[in-house]
Amino acid sequence: MREFPVRRRILADKSFKVIILLLSFACILPMFFILFFITSKGISVINWSFLTRLPKPVGEAGGGILNALIGTFMLITVSTLLSVPVGVFTGIFLSEYRKGKLVYLVRLSIETLQGIPSIVIGIIAYVWIVVPMGSFSALSGGVALALMMLPVIITATEETLKLIPDSLREASLALGVSYPRTILKVVLLSGLSGILTGILLSVARVAGETAPLLFTAFGSPFMGINILKPVNTLPLMIFNYATSPYPEWHKLAWGASFVLIVFVLGINLFTKLVTRRWKVQF
Amino acid sequence: MESTILKIEQFSAFYGATTVLKDIKLSIPENKITAIMGPSGCGKSTLIRCINRMHELNPDATVSGRIFLDGEDIYATDPIIVRRQIGMVFQKPNPFPTMSIYENVIAGYQLNGIHLSKDEKEKIVTDSLRKAALWDEVKESLHRKGTFLSGGQQQRLCIARALAMRPEILLLDEPTSALDPKATSHIEELIAQLKNNVTIMLVTHNMAQAARVSDYTAFLYLGELIEFGSTGTIFTAPKDKKTEDYLTGKFG
Numbered sequence: 323m324r325e326f327p328v329r330r331r332i333l334a335d336k337s338f339k340v341i342i343l344l345l346s347f348a349c350i351l352p353m354f355f356i357l358f359f360i361t362s363k364g365i366s367v368i369n370w371s372f373l374t375r376l377p378k379p380v381g382e383a384g385g386g387i388l389n390a391l392i393g394t395f396m397l398i399t400v401s402t403l404l405s406v407p408v409g410v411f412t413g414i415f416l417s418e419y420r421k422g423k424l425v426y427l428v429r430l431s432i433e434t435l436q437g438i439p440s441i442v443i444g445i446i447a448y449v450w451i452v453v454p455m456g457s458f459s460a461l462s463g464g465v466a467l468a469l470m471m472l473p474v475i476i477t478a479t480e481e482t483l484k485l486i487p488d489s490l491r492e493a494s495l496a497l498g499v500s501y502p503r504t505i506l507k508v509v510l511l512s513g514l515s516g517i518l519t520g521i522l523l524s525v526a527r528v529a530g531e532t533a534p535l536l537f538t539a540f541g542s543p544f545m546g547i548n549i550l551k552p553v554n555t556l557p558l559m560i561f562n563y564a565t566s567p568y569p570e571w572h573k574l575a576w577g578a579s580f581v582l583i584v585f586v587l588g589i590n591l592f593t594k595l596v597t598r599r600w601k602v603q604f
Numbered sequence: 605m606e607s608t609i610l611k612i613e614q615f616s617a618f619y620g621a622t623t624v625l626k627d628i629k630l631s632i633p634e635n636k637i638t639a640i641m642g643p644s645g646c647g648k649s650t651l652i653r654c655i656n657r658m659h660e661l662n663p664d665a666t667v668s669g670r671i672f673l674d675g676e677d678i679y680a681t682d683p684i685i686v687r688r689q690i691g692m693v694f695q696k697p698n699p700f701p702t703m704s705i706y707e708n709v710i711a712g713y714q715l716n717g718i719h720l721s722k723d724e725k726e727k728i729v730t731d732s733l734r735k736a737a738l739w740d741e742v743k744e745s746l747h748r749k750g751t752f753l754s755g756g757q758q759q760r761l762c763i764a765r766a767l768a769m770r771p772e773i774l775l776l777d778e779p780t781s782a783l784d785p786k787a788t789s790h791i792e793e794l795i796a797q798l799k800n801n802v803t804i805m806l807v808t809h810n811m812a813q814a815a816r817v818s819d820y821t822a823f824l825y826l827g828e829l830i831e832f833g834s835t836g837t838i839f840t841a842p843k844d845k846k847t848e849d850y851l852t853g854k855f856g
Binding site for chain 1: 656658661684685686687688691692694696698699700701702711712715716717749751762765766769
């Protein structure tokens with residue numbers, strides 16, 4: 323009888339573990355490099371006036387990103403208000419009715435929507451809203467971003483609600499609670515943390531979108547809080563400043579990048595917190 | 605002779621083309637415990653799910669025949685009204701995970717949008733938890749989540765939640781099959797106490813449980829009602845051969 327190759331097995335076992343570890347480590351490296359690079363380039367321009375002042379014309383020192391910050395928050399608010407109701411209700415529909423032609427059609431549309439390049443979504447919002455209204459606007463940018471958020475919110479809602487045990491729905495119905503109330507007050511509420519996670523992740527995803535905003539929100543050097551007028555956003559500002567020939571503006575672009583990345587990172591961490599805190603135990 | 609609270613007449617239930625219940629005829633006496641017994645798949649759960657119209661939640665489900673609660677045809681009444689009069693407790697304890705113990709008990713009112721004053725709420729919560737023999741264990745922690753309780757306590761919370769609606773009938777669908785023996789005996793004692801307040805129908809595949817707690821027993825086999833009578837008679841002198849075979853362990 324041949325000797326069982328124990329040593330070789332142990333060696334293979336160990337090297338496999340080492341390979342997995344190395345590759346996983348390689349995977350987190352870019353993130354740290356990006357963070358480090360942007361922080362080292364951008365943090366030097368960050369101060370109170372950078373966050374609270376408007377941009378200055380070329381040649382003048384100083385200037386801040388206040389209008390871009392406000393524009394970004396406006397766009398996120400508009401797109402969230404538009405996409406959350408539609409997305410959550412579509413998600414409810416898909417989790418409640420799992421078969422049928424309409425379900426198939428809805429699912430197909432969501433998958434297609436998810437695959438549409440963001441620049442094309444920008445063009446659509448341009449044709450739908452900018453052209454008829456005759457002006458670039460925060461509203462059109464919000465619509466474009468809402469279209470990008472929709473698939474994420476729908477999928478998150480559907481997957482979360484599918485995991486809610488039927489026994490809860492039965493418990494509610496057996497108390498004589500109507501179907502809509504059962505869905506809204508029992509099923510949806512039990513899945514709140516998952517749905518909220520989906521919404522936050524979709525916000526984090528669109529916060530840095532530039533392409534769909536190029537011909538919708540457009541950008542503006544001025545302060546704007548009218549959703550029917552063009553507004554500046556962080557990504558647009560970074561794009562415009564970084565492609566300009568002025569070193570002074572390049573610096574501001576790094577600073578804006580730093581702010582944007584901190585914002586996105588913050589949302590992601592907050593999402594983790596929500597998931598952990600609000601997790602419902604069945 | 606006791607008065608009849610629920611009358612089932614020529615009642616059949618189907619899933620698509622499959623017949624699950626065939627021509628059931630049964631009168632349930634008021635303020636007694638009636639056990640529905642039989643092997644798996646005999647239609648016991650379907651029968652009680654037809655009584656509070658939960659059966660029809662399955663899109664393939666249909667029924668024929670009639671069921672009368674106090675002389676009123678429940679299939680001519682809105683299911684929402686029926687379910688408020690006929691409470692149900694399920695196999696697996698299912699307290700609402702987002703709600704505290706307190707909120708769980710009054711969930712039937714809250715979810716239905718029925719407004720209660722603070723005093724009414726307090727009274728309903730206290731009464732229902734007392735009736736469900738859970739008050740002493742949870743009175744200090746009413747505002748903790750119901751899901752922190754043990755399985756047996758959760759099931760008693762579900763009973764309290766059903767009792768809070770002051771139903772005329774309480775349907776129990778194998779309420780102890782997910783519980784350990786100690787919690788089971790606790791629930792059985794509770795069921796015995798409850799019959800002064802409410803008529804109970806208890807589905808069980810555990811013969812010993814039917815014998816221990818019920819006043820009347822119905823034996824179902826392959827969707828047909830084989831025998832119905834007082835529990836003493838059924839267990840000591842069954843009329844039907846099938847009942848006897850089941851009780852003596854020849855099948856099931």
